[in-house]
Amino acid sequence: MTAALALGDDALVLSHRLGEWAGHAPVLEEEVALANIALDLLGQARVLLSLVGDEDELAYLRDERAFRNLQLVEQENGDFAHTIARQLFFSTYQHLLYERLAGGDGPLAPLAAKAVKEIAYHRDHAEQWTLRLGDGTAESHERMQRGLDTLWRFTGEMFQPVEGVDAEDVDWAGLEDSWSRSVTGLLSRATLSVPTGPQTGAWSAGAGRQGLHTEPFGRMLAEMQHLHRSHPGATW
Amino acid sequence: MATVAYGTDGASQPPAASDPSGMSSAGSEQTNQAAFDAAVAADERIEPRDWMPDEYRASLVRQMAQHAHSEIIGMQPEANWITRAPSLRRKAILMAKVQDEAGHGLYLYSAAETLGTGREELLDKLHSGRQKYSSIFNYPTLTWADVGAVGWLVDGAAITNQVPLCRCSYGPYARAMVRVCKEESFHQRQGFELLLTLSRGTPEQHAMAQDAVDRWWWPSLMMFGPPDDQSAHSAQSMAWKIKRHSNDELRQRFVDICVPQAKTLGLTLPDPDLRWNEERGQHDFGSIDWTEFKEILKGNGPCNEQRITQRRRAHEEGAWVREAATAYAAKTAAGAAKSATAAEQGKARA
Numbered sequence: 001m002t003a004a005l006a007l008g009d010d011a012l013v014l015s016h017r018l019g020e021w022a023g024h025a026p027v028l029e030e031e032v033a034l035a036n037i038a039l040d041l042l043g044q045a046r047v048l049l050s051l052v053g054d055e056d057e058l059a060y061l062r063d064e065r066a067f068r069n070l071q072l073v074e075q076e077n078g079d080f081a082h083t084i085a086r087q088l089f090f091s092t093y094q095h096l097l098y099e100r101l102a103g104g105d106g107p108l109a110p111l112a113a114k115a116v117k118e119i120a121y122h123r124d125h126a127e128q129w130t131l132r133l134g135d136g137t138a139e140s141h142e143r144m145q146r147g148l149d150t151l152w153r154f155t156g157e158m159f160q161p162v163e164g165v166d167a168e169d170v171d172w173a174g175l176e177d178s179w180s181r182s183v184t185g186l187l188s189r190a191t192l193s194v195p196t197g198p199q200t201g202a203w204s205a206g207a208g209r210q211g212l213h214t215e216p217f218g219r220m221l222a223e224m225q226h227l228h229r230s231h232p233g234a235t236w
Numbered sequence: 237m238a239t240v241a242y243g244t245d246g247a248s249q250p251p252a253a254s255d256p257s258g259m260s261s262a263g264s265e266q267t268n269q270a271a272f273d274a275a276v277a278a279d280e281r282i283e284p285r286d287w288m289p290d291e292y293r294a295s296l297v298r299q300m301a302q303h304a305h306s307e308i309i310g311m312q313p314e315a316n317w318i319t320r321a322p323s324l325r326r327k328a329i330l331m332a333k334v335q336d337e338a339g340h341g342l343y344l345y346s347a348a349e350t351l352g353t354g355r356e357e358l359l360d361k362l363h364s365g366r367q368k369y370s371s372i373f374n375y376p377t378l379t380w381a382d383v384g385a386v387g388w389l390v391d392g393a394a395i396t397n398q399v400p401l402c403r404c405s406y407g408p409y410a411r412a413m414v415r416v417c418k419e420e421s422f423h424q425r426q427g428f429e430l431l432l433t434l435s436r437g438t439p440e441q442h443a444m445a446q447d448a449v450d451r452w453w454w455p456s457l458m459m460f461g462p463p464d465d466q467s468a469h470s471a472q473s474m475a476w477k478i479k480r481h482s483n484d485e486l487r488q489r490f491v492d493i494c495v496p497q498a499k500t501l502g503l504t505l506p507d508p509d510l511r512w513n514e515e516r517g518q519h520d521f522g523s524i525d526w527t528e529f530k531e532i533l534k535g536n537g538p539c540n541e542q543r544i545t546q547r548r549r550a551h552e553e554g555a556w557v558r559e560a561a562t563a564y565a566a567k568t569a570a571g572a573a574k575s576a577t578a579a580e581q582g583k584a585r586a
Contacts, residue, residue: 026550
C-alpha cells in the first residue's frame with residue numbers, strides 16, 4: 001500500500017524534525033505545542049506504517065532512497081519562522097487531503113477521520129503564528145517572508161497524485177486550488193506576499209515520493225537510525 | 237480554602253488603623269503572625285492572598301523557582317535522545333515525557349507567580365545564575381540506557397522528594413505537586429520498564445543498562461541535598477511545613493525503595509557498603525562524595541556550562557518571536573478597540 005507508506009513517511013519525518021526543537025523553543029508554551037504536534041504526527045506515522053509492515057523495520061532499516069516522504073517535511077528547522085512556514089504549508093495540505101480521505105471510502109478513511117481532528121489543531125497553530133510573525137515586528141515579518149520564500153519550491157510536490165489514493169476520493173487539482181486559496185488568503189491577512197519562485201519546478205516535482213531526497217535528509221536518517229542499526233535484532 | 241483570613245471571602249487585608257480593636261500596626265503584625273502560626277500548626281493551607289511572613293514568601297519563591305528551573309533544564313538531558321530513540325514506541329514515550337516536563341515548568345512558574353514574582357524575572361535569575369536548578373541535570377546522558385536510569389532513579393528521587401510536598405503548607409505549591417507527582421510516577425515506571433527491557437535483552441544491552449545505573453546512582457542520592465547537619469534551609473522549612481521530612485530521611489527512604497527494584501531489574505547498585513541493617517530495619521549505604529556535589533553546585537559539573545548556555549541561547553534566539561507575539565497582540569487589541577469605538581459611534585448616529 002504505497003499511499004500509507006508515503007503519508008506515513010511524511011508524518012514520521014516531520015515529527016522527527018519537530019522533535020529536534022525540544023529544549024530550544026522560544027517560549028515554554030511552544031515547547032509544549034511543538035512536542036504535542038510531533039507526538040500527533042508520530043502517532044499517525046505509526047498507524048500508517050503498521051498498515052504496510054513492521055513500523056520499526058520501516059522507520060529504522062530503510063535507506064534514504066526507500067523513503068517516500070515529501071521533500072518539504074525533511075527540510076531542516078531553521079529559525080522559528082522557517083519551521084512555521086513549513087508547518088503552514090504542510091498542515092494546510094495534510095488537513096485538506098485528510099478531509100477528503102476521511103470522506104471517501106478508501107482503506108485510509110478511518111485513520112484520516114481520526115487524524116483530521118489533530119491536524120485541524122496543527123493548522124490553526126501554524127496559521128496563528130503566521131499571523132503573529134507576519135504582522136508582528138519588522139524583523140518577524142522579514143523572517144517569516146524568508147521562510148515562506150525558501151520553502152516555496154518544495155510545495156509543488158504536494159499536488160502530485162499519491163499512488164494508491166483513489167482519484168474519486170481526491171481530486172488533486174482541486175486540492176491544489178483549495179490549498180492555494182487558503183494559503184494566499186492567510187498570507188494576505190498576515191501582510192505577507194505569496195512567494196513568486198518556482199513552485200512545481202519540473203525537475204523536482206514528485207521527487208520525494210520517488211525516493212529522491214535533499215541532502216540534509218541522509219544526515220537526519222543517520223542520526224535517527226544509528227542506535228537501532230547498531231544492535232541488529234535487539235528489542236527495545 | 238484560605239484559613240488565615242480575616243473575612244469570610246478569604247481575603248487577608250490586615251486590620252486597618254480604624255480596626256475596632258484599635259490595635260497598632262505592630263499589634264496587627266503580631267495578630268497576623270499568630271494567625272499564620274495557628275494555620276500552619278493546624279495543617280491548614282496558606283493561600284496567595286493570606287498574610288505570610290516575608291521569609292516564608294522568600295523561601296517558597298526560592299524553592300518553587302528552583303523546582304521550575306529544574307523541570308526546564310531537565311528537559312535537556314532527555315531531549316538529547318529524542319532524535320536517536322531506538323523504536324517509535326520509545327520515541328513517543330520520550331517525547332511525551334519531555335513535553336510533560338515543560339508543562340510541569342509552566343505549572344510551577346504559575347504557582348510561583350502567586351507569590352508576587354513573574355516568570356520573566358525568574359527565568360532571568362536562572363539565566364544569570366542567581367537561582368539554581370537541581371544538581372542532577374549537570375550530568376550527561378551518554379547512552380540510551382541513561383534515559384531509563386534517569387526515569388527510574390532521577391524521577392524516583394524526585395517523587396520521593398515531591399510526594400510529601402503535596403501536603404506542603406502553601407496551597408498553590410501543594411496542588412501543583414499533586415498534578416506533577418501523578419505524571420512523574422508514570423515516567424518513573426516507564427524508565428524502570430525501559431531498563432528492564434535492556435537488562436533482559438542482549439549482553440550489550442544489559443551492559444549498557446548496568447553502566448547507566450553505575451553512573452546515575454550516586455548523583456541521584458545527592459538530589460536529596462546535603463546531610464541534615466549541613467542543610468541551611470531545612471529546619472525553618474520543616475517548621476513552616478514546606479518540607480515534611482529531612483534530607484537524610486528521604487534519602488534513606490529512597491535507598492530502601494531502590495534496593496529491591498534493582499534486584500528485580502537484575503542490576504547491581506555501585507556501592508560495596510550497601511547492606512540490610514536488621515537492627516535499624518533499613519539499608520546501610522556508603523558515604524556520598526560531597527566534594528563532587530559542592531563542585532557541581534559551584535558550576536563545575538560536567539554539563540553546567542552547556543545546560544545554561546543552551547537555555548540562554550533558546551531564550552535569546554526566541555526574543556524576536558516573543559516580541560512579535562507582543563506586537564501582534566497589541567495591534568489586534570488596538571484594532572478591536574477601534575472597531576468597538578466605531579460600532580459605538582455607528583450606534584449613536586443611528
